[in-house]
Amino acid sequence: xxxxxxKIAEVTATTDVNRIEAPITWKAYFMVAFAAFGGIYFGxxxxxxxxxxxxxYFIHQQTGKPYPPPDPTDEEKAAFALEAWRDSxxxxxxSAGTFFGAIIAxxxxxxxxxxxxxxxxxxxxxxxxxxQTASAGLGLLVAGRLIAGFGxxxxxxxxxxxxxxxxxxxxxxxxxxxYQFAITIGLLLAACVDxxxxxxxxxxxxxxxIAIQMLWALLLGGGIAFLPDSPRYFVKRGxxxxxxxxxxxxxxxxxxxxxxxxxxxxxxxxxxxxxQVVPQGSYWxxxxxxxxxxxxxxxxxVRRTILGTSMxxxxxxxxxxxxxxxxxxxxxxxxTINNPFLISLITTLVNVCxxxxxxxxxxxxxxxxxxxxxxxGMLICEFLVAIMGTxxxxxxxxxxxxxxxxCIYIFFFASTWGPGAxxxxxxIFPLPIRSRGVGLSTASNWLWNCxxxxxxxxLVNEDKAxxxxxxxxxxxxxxTACFVYAYLLVPxxxxxxxxQVDKMLEETTPRTSSRWVPHTTFAAELGMTxxxxxxxxxxxxxxxxxxxx
Numbered sequence: 001x002x003x004x005x006x007k008i009a010e011v012t013a014t015t016d017v018n019r020i021e022a023p024i025t026w027k028a029y030f031m032v033a034f035a036a037f038g039g040i041y042f043g044x045x046x047x048x049x050x051x052x053x054x055x056x057y058f059i060h061q062q063t064g065k066p067y068p069p070p071d072p073t074d075e076e077k078a079a080f081a082l083e084a085w086r087d088s089x090x091x092x093x094x095s096a097g098t099f100f101g102a103i104i105a106x107x108x109x110x111x112x113x114x115x116x117x118x119x120x121x122x123x124x125x126x127x128x129x130x131x132q133t134a135s136a137g138l139g140l141l142v143a144g145r146l147i148a149g150f151g152x153x154x155x156x157x158x159x160x161x162x163x164x165x166x167x168x169x170x171x172x173x174x175x176x177x178x179y180q181f182a183i184t185i186g187l188l189l190a191a192c193v194d195x196x197x198x199x200x201x202x203x204x205x206x207x208x209x210i211a212i213q214m215l216w217a218l219l220l221g222g223g224i225a226f227l228p229d230s231p232r233y234f235v236k237r238g239x240x241x242x243x244x245x246x247x248x249x250x251x252x253x254x255x256x257x258x259x260x261x262x263x264x265x266x267x268x269x270x271x272x273x274x275x276q277v278v279p280q281g282s283y284w285x286x287x288x289x290x291x292x293x294x295x296x297x298x299x300x301x302v303r304r305t306i307l308g309t310s311m312x313x314x315x316x317x318x319x320x321x322x323x324x325x326x327x328x329x330x331x332x333x334x335x336t337i338n339n340p341f342l343i344s345l346i347t348t349l350v351n352v353c354x355x356x357x358x359x360x361x362x363x364x365x366x367x368x369x370x371x372x373x374x375x376x377g378m379l380i381c382e383f384l385v386a387i388m389g390t391x392x393x394x395x396x397x398x399x400x401x402x403x404x405x406x407c408i409y410i411f412f413f414a415s416t417w418g419p420g421a422x423x424x425x426x427x428i429f430p431l432p433i434r435s436r437g438v439g440l441s442t443a444s445n446w447l448w449n450c451x452x453x454x455x456x457x458x459l460v461n462e463d464k465a466x467x468x469x470x471x472x473x474x475x476x477x478x479x480t481a482c483f484v485y486a487y488l489l490v491p492x493x494x495x496x497x498x499x500q501v502d503k504m505l506e507e508t509t510p511r512t513s514s515r516w517v518p519h520t521t522f523a524a525e526l527g528m529t530x531x532x533x534x535x536x537x538x539x540x541x542x543x544x545x546x547x548x549x
Contacts, residue, residue, distance in 0.1 A: 010533040011240070012258055013265035013523035020266045020497055020521060022251035022259035024168045029175075031227055031250060032167045036178035038118065038159040041125070041216030042152055043186025047324055047348070048209040049091055049145075051194025051341065053082055054328040057205045062086060062138060077332065084457040084464055086138065091325055093142050095450030097128075097149020099443050102157040104150075106439030110236065114162040114435075115229040118155055122221030125151025126214055133211045136203065148213075149446075155220070157442035161435055164426030165230040166250050169497045173362040176426055177355070177419035184352040184414060186216070187324060191348045195341055232431055232498070235267050238546015240539065243267070262523075265534040267431075269522035270499035272538050274430045280545060290433050290440065298491065299505035301433055307489060308425040308441035314482045315421040316448035318378055319475030320413045323347055323406065326456050334389075334399050334468075343403060350407045354414035361415065366494040366514060367424050368486065374416020375483035381409035382476035389469020402469065417482070421445075427493045427501050487511075 014020065022028075052058050059082060060067060068076045082090070101121070109117040128148025135141040159179060167175045193209045200208075228250055234243035244264055248255045251263070278289050278301060293300025322330070327347060331340035362370060385405050392398040429437035458464045459471055467474075492514035493501050504516045527535035 010529075010531075010536060011265045011268060011539055012261035012532060013269070013521070013528050013534040014258075014262040014532075015521055015524040015528070017500070017518035017521055019259070019262055020499075021168055021263050022253050022257065024171060025252040027252045028168060028250055029171065032163055032175050033178055034223055034227065035118075035159055035163050035166075036175060036182050037216075037223065038155050038220050039179040039182025039184075040186040040189070041213060041220060042156050043183035044190045044216060045094065045125075045148065045152055045186070045213055046183075046321075047187035047190030048194060048213075049094075050325050050328055050344065051191060051198060052206045052209060053087060053090065054332075054341070055194075055198050055200075055205045056080070057201050057203070061136070061203075078462050081329070081461075084461045087329075087457045087461070088454050089142060090138075090145070092450045092453040094145045094149040094152070095446045095453060097146040098153035098156065098446040099149075099450060101150035101153020102439050102443035102446055103153075104439075105154040105157040105442075106436035108154070109158050109161060109233070109435045109439075113229045114158050114165070114233050115224055115227060117158045118162065118224050119221045121151045121154025121158065122217040123151070124148075124154065125217045127151075129210060129213045129217070133207050151217070153442070153446060156446075157439045158435075160422055160426045160442065161438045162230055164438075164498065165232040165434070166228075168251075169495060169500075171363065172427070173367065173419075173423045173494065174359040176423045177358045177362050180358070180414075180419035180422055181352075181355040184348070184355045184418075188345075188348045188352045191345045195345055198341060231264070232267055232271075232434070235264075235271050235542065236431055236546070238543040240264065240268065240543060265523045266497065266499050266521055268542050269526045269534060269538060270502060271431050272526060272542050273522055274432050274502070275542075275545060278432060280432070286432075287436065290436055298509060299502070301430070304428050304430075304505070305433075305437055305440060307428055308437050309444035310485070311421050311424055311490070312441050312445035313448045314485055315417050316445060316452055317475075317478040317482060318375075318413055318417055319382065319452075319472075319478065320410065320418070321449060321452060322456060322471070322475065323410065324351075325453055326460060330460060330468075331403075334393070334402075346403075347407060347410055350410045351414045351418075354411040355418060357415040358419045362419060362423060363494060366492045367420055368490050368492040368510070368514060370416040371420045371424075371486035371490055372483065374412050374420065375479055375486055377412035378409050378417070379476050379479035379483060381405045381412065382472045382479055385409070386469055386472035386476060389472065393469055424490065424493065427496075427498060428491070428505070430502055431498075492516075 056067060065080055068080045105117055125148050128144045128151060131144030132141055163176050193212060197205045197208050228246040231243040231246040234246060244255050247260045247264055251260060253260050278292055289301055290305045291302045293302045327344045328340045331343045385402050388398050388402050425438055425441040459467050489510050491510045499522055500518045504513060508516045523534050526538055
């Protein structure tokens with residue numbers, strides 16, 4: 001290392017593929033695991049609206065409809081609900097905000113850093129929450145959810161990027177799966193708060209669930225301010241001295257440690273290699289880089305961008321958010337359930353309890369098997385629910401069986417596609433386009449989330465298509481597409497560094513990727529000196545090219 005603060009004279013490198021990362025320490029684990037906390041406010045914000053839309057006071061305030069009598073008929077119950085357009089607007093406007101927030105977040109994260117982008121996202125989110133809490137009508141509520149959506153878009157995209165870039169390779173899948181677990185905790189907390197306030201006949205019924213979100217944003221934004229930024233961000237900006245300091249904190253090793261030096265050398269060499277493959281240019285050409293290369297080559301940028309965006313599209317296609325956004329309404333329509341709020345709480349609890357299984361399975365069996373078998377399990381459950389509800393939907397025993405299979409379906413989602421889709425998008429992009437690739441992928445998730453929340457009321461509401469259980473034929477068909485997609489297109493990235501994933505994608509196809517093992521380092525390929533350091537011209541070139549585009 002140099003004595004200067006702003007430049008690194010030399011970086012010790014290695015040819016040993018097993019020494020490109022320090023051993024895992026508890027300190028390193030907890031530092032990256034804290035970032036997963038961001039999932040709580042993403043999950044809570046997604047989940048609270050499901051219960052609020054079914055609250056009598058909220059329906060009365062938004063629509064002006066009179067309260068139903070003490071023992072209402074089924075027709076009176078059905079009539080006392082939000083109109084399809086209002087239901088659709090309130091739910092989907094958040095997703096519209098997050099779509100644009102996620103796309104913008106990639107550029108912001110390259111400009112001010114991953115950590116600061118998350119803090120900015122939390123601040124924007126809190127502004128939106130204040131507006132929603134103050135609302136007494138549709139206009140301010142919708143405006144608040146749109147602004148909050150921008151904040152959620154920032155955080156949901158960049159948290160994945162931050163965790164993937166900072167996590168040790170052997171636990172990266174488990175750490176990112178922890179983000180999905182935090183989402184389920186958020187959904188559960190939202191369901192519990194909704195359950196507690198549903199019968200209040202004042203503005204507290206909806207204002208309390210909305211205002212509690214402030215706490216999650218304050219905890220995440222305040223806590224992450226004390227963590228180091230991503231070392232790969234600093235390499236991209238050409239600030240190798242700060243990258244070394246960041247790695248030192250994340251790995252719990254001194255800067256002079258061979259482990260820190262070797263990992264830094266591998267990140268620098270890989271970045272230099274990627275810049276040679278797709279040279280830098282203007283701001284717009286850097287965006288165009290996301291779509292360069294051959295569709296038939298798994299390692300091309302365009303193929304990776306399509307994989308990331310379609311992976312998140314497929315996660316929404318599983319239909320799980322139908323249960324979490326419209327579950328209360330759907331269970332009401334079944335007619336034989338006395339307390340649909342309680343059933344929604346149970347399905348959320350199943351989601352929470354099933355997700356931690358993925359912490360172990362995603363590192364033990366890998367990403368690809370989980371996505372293939374998870375899709376198979378979901379499509380079987382969904383077709384069974386659709387068939388039972390269509391053939392014998394008025395039988396209370398059949399309805400109980402349907403709820404049981406919905407819970408099994410949620411188990412399959414929570415332990416496979418829930419965390420798996422987020423893990424994969426954080427791993428497949430090369431550093432020059434990683435922030436934008438993850439941003440585009442996350443935006444795809446929110447775009448399809450928005451599309452589904454817009455059209456679903458028209459599929460299931462009584463004054464529209466009123467498909468009832470038949471809607472599960474649609475989700476089952478889409479899950480069949482997820483199964484085929486995972487088998488043909490998803491590569492195996494388990495146990496590889498982000499730089500090794502680049503090499504694996506160049507040398508394999510998705511169906512042969514699980515057999516690939518690292519055989520060289522980028523430092524060895526691009527050039528090392530006799531002293532065992534990375535060639536100085538590589539270090540100087542990366543520092544010189546350091547850029548936000």
